[in-house]
Amino acid sequence: TVYPNQKEAVAKVAQRIAGVIRNKQQNNQNAVLGLATGVTPIGVYNELIRLHKEEGLSFQNVITFNLDEYYPMQPGAAQSYVRFMNEQLFDHIDINRNNIHIPDGTLSLDAIPAFCLDYEKKITAAGGLDLQILGIGRTGHIGFNEPGSAPNSGTRLVTLDDLTRSDAARDFGGKENVPTKAITMGIGTIFKAREIILMAWSKKKAPIIKKAVEGEISGEVPATYLQLSDHVEFVLDEDAASLL
Numbered sequence: 001t002v003y004p005n006q007k008e009a010v011a012k013v014a015q016r017i018a019g020v021i022r023n024k025q026q027n028n029q030n031a032v033l034g035l036a037t038g039v040t041p042i043g044v045y046n047e048l049i050r051l052h053k054e055e056g057l058s059f060q061n062v063i064t065f066n067l068d069e070y071y072p073m074q075p076g077a078a079q080s081y082v083r084f085m086n087e088q089l090f091d092h093i094d095i096n097r098n099n100i101h102i103p104d105g106t107l108s109l110d111a112i113p114a115f116c117l118d119y120e121k122k123i124t125a126a127g128g129l130d131l132q133i134l135g136i137g138r139t140g141h142i143g144f145n146e147p148g149s150a151p152n153s154g155t156r157l158v159t160l161d162d163l164t165r166s167d168a169a170r171d172f173g174g175k176e177n178v179p180t181k182a183i184t185m186g187i188g189t190i191f192k193a194r195e196i197i198l199m200a201w202s203k204k205k206a207p208i209i210k211k212a213v214e215g216e217i218s219g220e221v222p223a224t225y226l227q228l229s230d231h232v233e234f235v236l237d238e239d240a241a242s243l244l
């Protein structure tokens with residue numbers, strides 16, 4: 001779906017999320033959301049905060065699982081996705097802190113496989129993801145599933161692509177400070193979500209959106225795997241859709 005501008009697109013995505021939450025509330029069930037970081041979803045989080053403050057949208061029945069975290073990463077560090085999520089969303093809504101899940105960047109290397117299996121189990125135990133929101137990296141990554149990721153991959157430790165580390169250099173004060181690894185939900189984990197929304201804004205994302213939507217399905221551009229899903233929607237502004 002292409003919207004004339006980011007503002008309208010953001011409002012629609014926030015309404016979709018609010019719809020899932022309210023629908024579940026009416027049935028006394030939890031809403032299980034897969035959340036993303038990066039610049040792309042910030043407007044959606046702002047709108048959700050507004051809906052909470054001005055229209056009484058409650059998040060008390062919401063369970064969240066974030067896509068990814070750099071490794072290693074301390075939760076209080078400026079670049080941590082834990083900190084990002086607190087600042088951009090969680091500190092401003094009434095979510096129960098026990099319902100928040102973000103991959104742990106502080107683990108020892110040998111503890112990561114068990115953590116990742118447990119992350120998958122927790123998603124399943126929560127009832128599975130009702131809605132997963134995604135951004136897209138210039139390598140075509142979703143979460144941190146870089147080129148070479150398998151379509152059935154689960155949550156795991158991955159090595160970041162050189163281009164991804166260049167894109168993150170500004171946040172870290174130089175590429176040499178960007179971690180070389182991350183923990184990410186897999187393509188398979190994302191695929192299990194009952195609904196997937198990938199968002200992209202601006203001309204900068206237009207070339208990778210063209211590849212993701214129209215390109216050959218291949219592990220070289222992991223977002224192309226989304227072409228295989230019948231429950232995914234790309235929500236774009238006109239600039240991001242300009243090469244389609």
Ligand code: GLP
Nearest residue numbers: 037038039040135136137143144
């Ligand atoms: C990071 C995140 C991705 C995100 C991507 C794009 O690499 N791990 O989940 O989609 O950046 O970021 P942005 O939205 O800032 O363009």
